[in-house]
Amino acid sequence: MKNAVVGQSGGPTAVINATLSGIVEQCRASDKIGTLYGAVNGIEGLLSDNLINLDEALAKDDIELLRTTPSAYLGSCRKCINDEDLDRIFEVMELHNIGCFFYIGGNDSMDTVAKMSEKALHYGIQVIGVPKTVDNDLCGTDHCPGFGSAAKYVATSIMEITRDCTSYNTESVTIVEIMGRNAGWLTASSVLARCNGNTTPDLIYLPERFFTKEKFLTDIKNAVAKKKSIVVAISEGIRDEKGEYISKGTSFGNDTFGHSQLGGAGRALEQLVKSALSCKVRTIELSLLQRSAAHLMSETDMRLSVIIGQRAVVSAQQGKTAVMMAYKHTNYVPFTCEIEAVPIVGIANREKKVPDEFINAEGNGVTGKFIEYAAPLIMGEVVPPTQNSLPLHLIRKS
Amino acid sequence: MKNAVVGQSGGPTAVINATLSGIVEQCRASDKIGTLYGAVNGIEGLLSDNLINLDEALAKDDIELLRTTPSAYLGSCRKCINDEDLDRIFEVMELHNIGCFFYIGGNDSMDTVAKMSEKALHYGIQVIGVPKTVDNDLCGTDHCPGFGSAAKYVATSIMEITRDCTSYNTESVTIVEIMGRNAGWLTASSVLARCNGNTTPDLIYLPERFFTKEKFLTDIKNAVAKKKSIVVAISEGIRDEKGEYISKGTSFGNDTFGHSQLGGAGRALEQLVKSALSCKVRTIELSLLQRSAAHLMSETDMRLSVIIGQRAVVSAQQGKTAVMMAYKHTNYVPFTCEIEAVPIVGIANREKKVPDEFINAEGNGVTGKFIEYAAPLIMGEVVPPTQNSLPLHLIRKS
Numbered sequence: 116m117k118n119a120v121v122g123q124s125g126g127p128t129a130v131i132n133a134t135l136s137g138i139v140e141q142c143r144a145s146d147k148i149g150t151l152y153g154a155v156n157g158i159e160g161l162l163s164d165n166l167i168n169l170d171e172a173l174a175k176d177d178i179e180l181l182r183t184t185p186s187a188y189l190g191s192c193r194k195c196i197n198d199e200d201l202d203r204i205f206e207v208m209e210l211h212n213i214g215c216f217f218y219i220g221g222n223d224s225m226d227t228v229a230k231m232s233e234k235a236l237h238y239g240i241q242v243i244g245v246p247k248t249v250d251n252d253l254c255g256t257d258h259c260p261g262f263g264s265a266a267k268y269v270a271t272s273i274m275e276i277t278r279d280c281t282s283y284n285t286e287s288v289t290i291v292e293i294m295g296r297n298a299g300w301l302t303a304s305s306v307l308a309r310c311n312g313n314t315t316p317d318l319i320y321l322p323e324r325f326f327t328k329e330k331f332l333t334d335i336k337n338a339v340a341k342k343k344s345i346v347v348a349i350s351e352g353i354r355d356e357k358g359e360y361i362s363k364g365t366s367f368g369n370d371t372f373g374h375s376q377l378g379g380a381g382r383a384l385e386q387l388v389k390s391a392l393s394c395k396v397r398t399i400e401l402s403l404l405q406r407s408a409a410h411l412m413s414e415t416d417m418r419l420s421v422i423i424g425q426r427a428v429v430s431a432q433q434g435k436t437a438v439m440m441a442y443k444h445t446n447y448v449p450f451t452c453e454i455e456a457v458p459i460v461g462i463a464n465r466e467k468k469v470p471d472e473f474i475n476a477e478g479n480g481v482t483g484k485f486i487e488y489a490a491p492l493i494m495g496e497v498v499p500p501t502q503n504s505l506p507l508h509l510i511r512k513s
Numbered sequence: 514m515k516n517a518v519v520g521q522s523g524g525p526t527a528v529i530n531a532t533l534s535g536i537v538e539q540c541r542a543s544d545k546i547g548t549l550y551g552a553v554n555g556i557e558g559l560l561s562d563n564l565i566n567l568d569e570a571l572a573k574d575d576i577e578l579l580r581t582t583p584s585a586y587l588g589s590c591r592k593c594i595n596d597e598d599l600d601r602i603f604e605v606m607e608l609h610n611i612g613c614f615f616y617i618g619g620n621d622s623m624d625t626v627a628k629m630s631e632k633a634l635h636y637g638i639q640v641i642g643v644p645k646t647v648d649n650d651l652c653g654t655d656h657c658p659g660f661g662s663a664a665k666y667v668a669t670s671i672m673e674i675t676r677d678c679t680s681y682n683t684e685s686v687t688i689v690e691i692m693g694r695n696a697g698w699l700t701a702s703s704v705l706a707r708c709n710g711n712t713t714p715d716l717i718y719l720p721e722r723f724f725t726k727e728k729f730l731t732d733i734k735n736a737v738a739k740k741k742s743i744v745v746a747i748s749e750g751i752r753d754e755k756g757e758y759i760s761k762g763t764s765f766g767n768d769t770f771g772h773s774q775l776g777g778a779g780r781a782l783e784q785l786v787k788s789a790l791s792c793k794v795r796t797i798e799l800s801l802l803q804r805s806a807a808h809l810m811s812e813t814d815m816r817l818s819v820i821i822g823q824r825a826v827v828s829a830q831q832g833k834t835a836v837m838m839a840y841k842h843t844n845y846v847p848f849t850c851e852i853e854a855v856p857i858v859g860i861a862n863r864e865k866k867v868p869d870e871f872i873n874a875e876g877n878g879v880t881g882k883f884i885e886y887a888a889p890l891i892m893g894e895v896v897p898p899t900q901n902s903l904p905l906h907l908i909r910k911s
Contacts, residue, residue, distance in 0.1 A: 127677045156682040186676035193681070267902065274904050275805040278584035279525045283591070284554040289801075311900050312908045399800045403687075407673040410809060413902065494902045502709045504665065504811065504892045506672050510710045 116147065117214025119431070120166060122154035123247075124220035124227070125193065127186035128261025129268075129409040130420040131247045132509070134219050135188060136181040137424025138245070139169055147432055152211060156190035157220070158227055161204045166211060167511075180509040182417060183499035185409035188511055196227055204231065205238050215241040215431045219424075221248035221259070222466060225439055229463035232437035244439035244459055245427045247420070249406045251300035255462040256441035257452065260423060261406070263416030263492030266304030268408040269293055269401060270493065273308040273346060276399060277315045281344045286394035288335060289346045291316070292381035293401055296352035299323050299469045301405070303481045304489050305348035315346035322352035323469050324478035326361055331384065332391050334479050339392065353380050410506055414495025415450065423454055430456040450491035514545065515612025517829070518564060520552035521645075522618035522625070523591065525584035526659025527666075527807040528818040529645045530907070532617050533586060534579040535822025536643070537567055545830055550609060554588035555618070556625055559602045564609060565909075575907050580815060581897035582906040583807035594625055602629065603636050613639040613829045617822075619646035619657070620864060623837055627861035630835035642837035642857055643825045645818070647804045649698035653860040654839035655850065658821060659804070661814030661890030664702035666806040667691055667799060668891065671706040671744060674797060675713045679742045684792035686733060687744045689714070690779035691799055694750035697721050697867045699803070701879045702887050703746035713744035720750035721867050722876035724759055729782065730789050732877050737790065751778050808904055812893025813848065821852055828854040848889035 121138050123131055135153075142151040153167040154160030167189070173181070181188060196204070208216065216235070218228050228244035235242045246253045249265035273291060280289045293302040299321025308315060317338045320326060338345045353361045362380040381398035388396045419442065427440045438456035445451045473485035500507045519536050521529055533551075540549040551565040552558030565587070571579070579586055594602070606614065614633070616626050626642035633640045644651045647663035671689060678687045691700040697719025706713060715736045718724060736743045751759045760778040779796035786794045817840065825838045836854035843849045871883035898905045 123680075127680050159682060184676065185673050187680040190682060191680040270903055271808055272802055272806075274906065275583050275807060276801050278582065278807075278906055278908075279801045279805040282521075282525050282585040282589040284557060284588060307901075307903065311903060311905050313906065397801075399802070400798065402797045403674050403677045403795075404670055404797070404802070407677040408670075409673060409676075410669055490901065496896075496899065496902065498894075498896070501894065503705075503888065504894065505668055505705065505709060507709050508672065508676055508711065510676075 116149040118149040118152060118212050119215040119217065120152040120154055120161070120208065120211065120213050121217040121219070122157040122160060123187035123189045123191050124157035124218060124224035125191060125248065126221065126406060127191060128247050128249050128406050129185045129264040129412045130260050130417050131186070131219055132181040132184045132188045133417050133420035134245055134247060134260055134424035136178045137421040138217055138428055139173060139178055141425040141428035143170070145428060145432060153189045157192040158194050158196060158204065159192045161207050162200060164207045164210070177509055180500065180507065182421060183409050183412070183497060184508040185407040188509055190511070193223065195223065196230060201230065201234055205234065205240070208240060209238065213240060215243065217243050217245055217427050219245040219247050221250065222253060222464070225253065225459060226463040228439065229459045232459055235436065241431050241436035243427050243431055243435065245423060246439060246441065249301055250295050250298055252298035252466045253462065254465045254467045255439055255457045257444040258442055258492055260416060260420035262300060263413040264411070265301055265405050266307060266489055267413045267493035268405050268411050269301060269305050270307040271411055272401060273305050273316055273348065274313045277313055277346050280346060283344070286339055287344045288339065288388050288392065288394060288396045290381045290384055290398045291346060291348050291401065292351050292379050292398060293348055294405055295322065295350050297322055297466050299350045302348050302350040303469055303473065303485055306481050306486060307490060307493060316348040317342065317345040318347045318479045319481055320349045320353050320479060321469055321474060322350045322354060323474060325356045326353040327356065328387055332387065335388055336392065339394065349380055349384065351380055410499055412497050413493045414497050415492055417497055426454045447487055447491055450494065514547040516547040516550060516610050517613040517615065518550040518552055518606065518609065518611050519615040519617070520555040520558060521585035521587045521589050522555035522616060522622035523589060523646065524619065524804060525589060526645050526647050526804050527583045527662040527810045528658050528815050529584070529617055530579040530582045530586045531815050531818035532643055532645060532658055532822035534576045535819040536615050536826055537571060537576055539823040539826035541568070543826060543830060551587045555590040556592050556594060556602065557590045559605050560598060562605045562608070578898065578905065578907040580819060581807050581810070581895060583805040586907055586909055588909070591621065593621065594628060599628065599632055603632060603638070606638055607636065611638060613641065615641050615643055615825050617643040617645050619648065620651060620862070623651065623857060624861040626837065627857045630857055633834065639829050639834035641825050641829055641833065643821060644837060644839065647699055648693050648696055650696035650864045651860065652863045652865045653837055653855045655842040656840055656890055658814060658818035660698060661811040662809070663699055663803050664705060664887055665811045665891035666803050666809050667699060667703050668705035669809055670799060671703050671714055671746065672711045675711055675744050678744060681742070684737055685742045686737065686786050686790065686792060686794045688779045688782055688796045689744060689746050689799065690749050690777050690796060691746055692803055693720065693748050695720055695864050695866070697748045700746050700748040701867055701871065701883055704879045704884060705888060705891060714746040715740065715743040716745045716877045717879055718747045718751050718877060719867055719872060720748045720752060721872060723754045724751040725754065726785060730785065733786055734790065737792065747778055747782065749778055808897055810895045811891045812895050813890055815895055824852045845885055845889055848892065
């Protein structure tokens with residue numbers, strides 16, 4: 116009986132471990148899979164033969180705790196593999212009698228899956244990609260695990276920030292910078308905050324549209340004139356007509372250190388607004404918080420992340436390889452979706468941008484169609500376990 | 514029968530409305546208080562005669578919802594009053610037959626309470642301050658409403674950030690900048706994250722100690738050598754031996770806008786660490802999130818915030834004036850405290866710093882005594898009401 120190995124890769128999310136838990140559970144339930152190993156730090160763990168026996172490492176309670184532990188329990192990596200790496204990877208896999216490799220990751224990781232898939236045929240090893248990314252930019256799947264929870268964090272934070280910003284009777288512009296360098300899915304999801312009586316964000320700028328400072332300032336001035344205190348959501352990756360990042364011109368550093376460094380798009384726009392309006396301007400970067408806030412995860416996202424992990428194992432047992440697991444939405448309200456395995460060819464090295472029909476004509480907001488798409492993904496509350504009134508995470512001993 | 518008025522002032526917290534709910538409830542329960550008015554934007558609402566009849570505005574369900582709505586429902590302000598303002602304030606209060614003024618706020622607001630208290634005697638009006646501040650820096654009370662919830666947010670966020678930062682097998686320094694310009698209580702509370710198997714923050718720097726860049730770099734190098742990926746908590750207000758803010762030297766701006774602006778302490782130190790170590794360095798500012806995250810409030814903080822509001826009304830009925838309501842801790846485990854009214858004289862215009870016994874000898878961490886002090890204040894979970902899986906807040910119609 117062959118063994119299996121699972122790895123996690125790329126930027127963490129709140130639910131990448133939920134997917135791992137699904138893989139672990141399903142492998143244990145299978146009589147066709149021997150030992151399940153975990154590759155420490157993704158493909159790096161395969162290159163350095165740093166594998167953990169997950170059957171020994173994870174008790175039943177640990178698997179449960181994995182579901183609400185953010186980031187990558189096995190450790191992550193950002194590595195682009197070459198031919199030499201490939202040889203070494205299969206050598207290590209043969210050493211451990213591996214019959215199947217599950218790789219949970221985003222775009223870069225699916226590139227790894229694609230590269231491995233071809234060569235794996237010669238070894239009789241199956242390679243299965245399992246999506247995850249808060250950026251939601253993987254092709255072949257209707258959404259990505261991790262996006263829903265990050266979207267929920269973004270929307271909740273914007274609502275809370277808005278209560279704060281609007282409490283003063285003064286003009287103010289609050290710029291919230293959100294992840295997604297080339298695809299604006301997560302920034303777009305800020306629109307979900309426009310509910311329950313909340314009316315922000317007032318403006319939303321995605322990297323799918325060229326960003327014009329003049330238009331931006333006009334938008335801001337109009338909004339402040341109407342509402343006094345406004346909240347603006349921008350993607351970290353907004354670019355001007357020449358394709359240059361808005362953050363590019365902004366650097367900060369000082370004489371003491373002698374270094375200069377790129378600031379964020381929010382900081383650059385903060386400067387711009389300050390120079391044009393004489394009101395309070397503030398930037399809030401949601402930074403790592405937006406992708407690691409397991410305390411606020413979406414139940415829908417968590418549940419579907421577990422299931423897609425389980426289905427990856429089922430697909431392996433059905434003999435599938437060179438595939439990525441994917442969601443196909445079948446209905447929005449109530450939300451239902453199917454999970455299938457799609458060929459990895461045509462998925463790797465492509466980015467799914469926010470489509471035109473989801474962006475408003477002015478390029479400073481999103482459409483009702485986007486809300487219809489995104490709202491179901493944040494649904495449902497999870498109450499993660501706590502101890503001392505703080506989160507209880509499953510932490511790997513290294 | 515005389516009426517009463519309540520106002521909210523200063524920087525918002527997650528529970529300033531919980532205190533308001535306590536005041537509203539207790540006033541309604543009293544047969545000695547007529548109508549309860551709310552001053553819109555604190556003292557500004559008194560100056561401009563902008564009062565809301567809260568008996569009409571708030572239904573029973575609204576009062577319940579106030580408890581989990583962050584920031585100031587009535588609106589806040591930052592205003593230092595002069596003699597002319599005082600005359601106008603009492604004129605407006607007489608107009609509405611006010612017998613008692615409750616002011617929920619921090620240090621600046623207690624200055625207002627102190628200024629009003631003396632003159633109020635001539636009008637037969639009682640003035641009662643009710644504390645709130647995430648900075649926890651009010652004298653006369655063992656802790657301040659709002660601190661516990663902010664502390665819980667800080668500790669939870671640091672734990673989640675840590676899962677993210679430590680997932681890569683590379684050296685990294687993550688600097689988390691926390692509020693508290695002159696008092697380091699909230700930054701100190703980051704230490705609470707060191708539980709449930711989590712070992713960060715590795716270093717903690719408070720404004721109560723002079724900050725030396727050389728010592729800081731030595732601390733960082735030692736920590737990275739041991740642990741690879743470290744998380745450092747710093748107060749926004751750390752200063753060097755000359756008393757100058759560490760953030761002072763750092764500015765960012767560019768040729769396009771021609772403006773320069775003070776960056777944060779975290780950004781300044783990020784530059785410093787980058788120039789000294791060749792590893793990934795990142796700054797995360799918890800910004801407004803840390804004081805408005807009602808979704809993660811401490812049940813202890815929320816409950817005690819409601820009660821201190823109720824007790825303010827009881828104190829008024831007992832004829833007290835020129836006082837601030839205060840907590841006196843009577844036990845730590847299990848946590849118990851009493852609430853009393855303390856003279857406002859000696860509270861206003863003073864800041865309670867973190868005492869020496871709570872700071873370690875090296876000035877890069879806190880002591881077990883601080884943990885004993887702070888841990889009870891974050892205890893207990895609140896599950897705020899949601900709609901569309903997002904927070905339901907009580908929003909004042911303006």
